[in-house]
Each structure stands twice: as C-alpha cells, then as structure tokens.
Amino acid sequence: GAGLPVFHSADGQFSFKPRGRILSDVGTTFGSDHDARNITTTGMRSLRLGFEGGVGTHLFYQLEAELGQSKVQIMAASLGWRDNISAKTSFDVQAGNLFNDRSFDGSTGSDSTPFMERSVVADAIAPERGYFGMGAMGRLYFPAGHLAVTVTGDTVDADHTQSDSRTAMARLHLNPLRSDRGLLHVAAWGFDEALNGASRTITPSTFVDTRFNGALRVQSGALTGATGTTGYGFELGGYQGPVWFMAEGGERRARLDGGRPDFRTRAYSISAGWFVTGELPPYNPRVGSFGRPHVHAPVFDGGPGAIELTTRYEQVSFRNLPDPADGWSETLGANWYLNSFTRIQLNAVYWSVTDALPAYAGTDKGETLAARFGVTF
Template sequence: MRHHILTASTVAILTCLFAAGTSQAQEVAPATTITWKGAPQFQWGEFTFKPRGRVYFDYVAQDVNPALGPDTSAAESRLRTARLGVQGTWTDQWSYVAEASIGNGSANWDDLALTWSPSEYTAVKVGNYKSLSLENLTSSRYTTFMERGPFNDLIDAGRVMTLSARTGGANWSLTGGVHGDSINDPSVGGKEQAGAFVRAHFAPVVTDDVKIHLGAWGRVRDRRDDSAFRYRVRNNTNFGNRYTDAGSSALGAGDKDSTYGLEAAGVWRNVSVQGEWAGVNADLTGGGQANARAYYVMASFFPTGEQRKYDAADGEFGRVKIRRPVTEGGPGAVELGVRYDNADLTDFAGVATAGRYSAVTVGATWYPFPYVRFLANYSDARNDAQVATADVNVQTLQFRGQFDF
C-alpha cells in the first residue's frame, strides 16, 4: 500500500531531522534560544522545535422534527477535539509537522508532513494533509463558525497521504499533486484509492483595509479496492444523524468521481464575506452516473474593530490579531457571523434520502486573548427528501470553549 510507504518515509525523515538537530546541538553546542509562540519554541542553531496542540470543549443541544414519527431532543457535553504534536524547521528550506488526535483510549494522525521550500514561494510537500477548498484549508482554530458545514462533508477533502508541488508569488499560488488514502485507514489488501488534484488562487487586491480572494480547484479520484465513496451531509454539526444521504447502495455510492470548486472572499476593514461552490460528478458502483452540488455564503463582522487575517501568498485565513486583549485591560475581540448552506443530491434517483439540504446558521465568538476562543452557534436546517414523508427539520444550539498552543 502506497500510503504505508509514504508514512514510513515521512516518519523516518522527521526522525532524521530531529536527530540531526540534536547531533548538531551536541557537536557545536550552540546556545538554546527559547521564544514564546503560544507555546515555547526551542532553537538550536538552525533547528527549531515547538510543541503544538488544541482542545475544544463543546455543549450541543439538538431538536429533530421528522415529517413522520415523534419529535426528539438530545443534548451532550463532550470533548470535541484534542490534539497534540510538534512542529519546527531545519534551515530555512525544511519544515515539519506531526500532530495526532487523542481520545477514547486511541490516537490517530492528523497532519504529518515534511515540506521542502527551495525558495520563498515554491514548495514540495509529502505526508498526510489537506489540499482543497478555502474553508477546508483554513484551520478550525480560525474559522468563523464551529463546524465547516455540509459543503465540506460533500466534497470529502480530508487529510490523505499526498505528494504535492506548489509555485506562486506574493498574491497567487498554483498547487498540484497526487494522493492515496488516509494514513489512518487500515490496510485491507488490494489497491488503495488514488487521485490527483490542482488548486489555484489569486488575490487581485491586497491593502491594509481591503483583501479580495478568488480561487478554483479540481480533483479526480478512483476508489479501486477501497470502500465506495459516500455522498452525504450533516446538519452544520458533527453531532447526531445525517438525514440527506445518497447511501451506500449501488444507486448512491461512487466508484470514481471528479469534483471541482470555486472560491471567493472579500475583507473590508472589520467586515468580510466568503463563499464557495462545488460540483461532484460520480460514476456509481452499479453503473450510471449522478451529480451533486453544494454551496455556502457567509458574512462576518467585528464590532470591536478587528479584521480577519488573510494570507495572500497561500490563499488562506489565519489567526485574528486582537486589538485590545483582556490581558491588557481591553474587552477582547467579538465576531458576529451569519451563514447560508445548500446541498442538492436529488440526481441520485431512487434514493429517498438523497434530497436537498439547506440551513441558516448564526454565530457569535469572543476572543479574550490570543489562542483562546468562546463560540456560540445556532443552526436551523431542512432536509427535504425525495419522498416528502422522509423530510426532517433539525435545530442545533452549540457552545464551545477552545484553546490552542
């Protein structure tokens, strides 16, 4: 299996880098420099090492109202995410990251990657990581809403073993590569899924007050001997059941697919807007084809005057810089957001639950100081099935306390 070879290679290279940094420290004994970047970063000569991680504590309350059957309610407090890892550099050309999710007595790799950057805007990267979609590439530490929404569920662009190359400039990038399956998927023999992708972005306007982002991407996949691809969405939360779902039968599961997407975002001082659209063309396991579409639009406003931080070279959003954190006697930052989501799976004929999904989400976030956020989201979702008696409406209220380092 290719991803096992890539995994072994990546881990071996990371180990060699660490050993090389340690060896250098022993041979020439450079002074250790410690700086604070959310956690202590240690530097020995040209080698740096920093622990990293994140923890999200959630409370979720959900009401489910089906067209047939009784209404139900559920509520749960839970540990949504806990990750621990390391990151660093070796000279100005090599960087590494290794981070795992921890919970329920087990651990799975998230980001595990090695990057070679021969110049400022070029890079070759290998490992387990994400590669597509503006919101998908924006870390959950920085997204306006607690969850990325059904758009992200449908395109299924999570972390997989990938080899990519990137070129670009101060306000544009072009990245392409090939990928296999996730490093965490067990080997079952045969050939794992294989795919290829490309993403491009351009920021035509980048000033202190105004940023404009435009992007496009595409991906092709073949499941080969892996499980068939699933096309389904959640209710703007990873809590509870999915009700808009093409299923796993031959009528709704994919052998191969091609996915393409468009990105747009704008920032004007303390106001921002963002949206994406994607289409999926699937070759079904039982023969024939089906298409799915999804999009979202959102707006964000900081009454305290902050601005979403945009990286014009990478085409991604990052950590908000708080103007007056509470540690300096200020109120921290407040962000208000509204979002509309839509997904259409009705082309999967014969699957009752492969219908249309739509939802409105409102949210508020308080940033008391860097690396800490408190979020509240409310979503009102409609799952309109191909058979009206299978329609389901879902209302979800969520709260989160999070910190990262």
C-alpha cells in the same frame, strides 16, 4: 500557534515546537419531528497533540494526532522542503500525510473556521478519502496568490492489501485587489479520484452545522460500485476593514459502474462576518484561508478581547441515487476571542433536511444551539 515557545538545538539548526488544540463543544437540538433528533450532547471537536519544526532553513516537518473522537487519527504528518525562487516567489514540496488544499473553508484549520463546522462545500465536495491523504504536494507562492498541486493515495491508516485509491487535486487562489485594509479573493479548485477496493462503496453523508448530533445528517444509503469521483469548486470573497464575505460553491460527480448515471452532489454556501471590535479578518494571503486574528485588546491584558458576529446560508443536495437527500441551514453566530488563540463560539442554526431514507423520510426542520470553548497552541 502563537502561544507556545519554539525550542532550538544548541547549534541552532534544529527547531521544535509543540502544537495542540482543545475544542470542547456542547449542543442541543429541538423542534424536529423526530424525537431521536431532539437531543443534547457534549463532545470534543478536537483534542490535538503534535509538533512541528525545521532543520536548517529549508527542511520542515510536522506531526499531529487527533484524539478527540473515540480513536487516534493521524492528521498532518509530513516532511517538506522550501526555498525561494526569486525575491517575490517561493515554493515548497511536502511528502507524507497531507491536509487538502481545497475550498476556502476546507483549507482553514478546525480551530480557525468562523463557524463551529465547516460549510457543506468543504465537507461534501471532497474526495472519499476525506481531508487527508498520503502523498506529495507542491505549492508555488507569488505576490498575487498561490497554486497547490497534490497527488495522494489513501489516508495513513488505510488497508495495505490492495492498491491505494488515487487522488489528484489542485487549487489556485488570486488576490486581484489588495489594499492595507481590504482585499478581494477569488479561487478555483478541483480533484479527480480513482477508487479502489473497499473505497468503491460510498455512503453520502454530511452535517448541517453540528457534528455532535449523530442523528442529524443529510444522508443517503450506501452506493456500491463507485469507480471514481470528480469535483470542483469556486470561491469569491474578501474583506474591507472589519467586515468579510465569502461565497463558495461546487459540484462532485461519483462515477458508478453498470452504466448507471453519476451520483451528483451540489453544494454552496454564503457567509459573512463583522469584527465589532474593529479587528481585520484573519485572512492569510499566502495560502488563501483564515488563520487566527490579531486581537487589539486581549482579555488577559484587561481588554474586552475581539468580538465577531457571523451569518451563513448553505445548501447541499445528493442526486441521481436511490435515496436522494437535501439540506439547507441558516446560521447566526458570535465568536469571542479572549486573545488570538482562545475563543468562545456560539452558533444558532435553523436547519431543514429532506431525506428519502425510511428512518427520516420527508422534510424535517428544527433548530440547533451549540457552543464551543477552544484554545490553540
């Protein structure tokens, strides 16, 4: 983040920058038919500590540990090499524990997503191994977009008594139109995953807008005998002045043994935002995702900060399995950026979940109000 200083070694060749984020949440749910869902909870969405840096101009590294949810998880932990190919194109290759380049929301950091939680597309059209995997990634950057290709095994914390699962993944984003104050974004991505060992039991589950209500999930029972998953998605969005728009959709098929039909997940989301205070949306054209905004008049300089109003509709369905499930939600939100790396978020979600599992069978509707105070370094 912009907040922290970068340290250099005496010879200038080595750089080192601490990184961190504190995202502190509170949320309450009401209106559900099930008392167990009408709860109020606090939680740390992210407590992250780490560092990044480089050696010379080509080698770069990063290491981040997430402390926020009851245990330590390694997030990005990688070493990479970057270079220019020509005046306008460049590349990098990385090895280590890598963050997926997959979907618009899924490629945006947890401290930069316009809503408190990523969309169901990012969350449900994903490999079983989740947002991170150990392996190698190559990315090519050109004036109109970028292409990322990744091959990974399991995450860093996984079992070593059997072969890793294998995931191949790619994403291509293009900006066919681009002006000083506006831009069109189109992208496509996909992945294919061969499952191994314990990963062959999958438990479909996603949340419709707040992770800190553990009783409120779109979920199915455990599925054994999954041999692999294949997923893909499309993105269409852009911004003109302070207003942005993003539509994402995707499908995932999990192959099951014994001649059973594929378990199928479909998800889409449509979202939009408006910086009332006039800032441009924090779109990063290099990697095709959101970053942090440049705030015109930060609160710390006596200004009002930046204010963004947001809305999202999203839908997800789990099909072709004994316990199908559906969910959709409509979110209204407001983001108040005190400066470029300090933010207060409010989300009001109207959600509907239809479940085949006995505990919450049938359709249930309700509202969730949630707030977050976050700082990123």
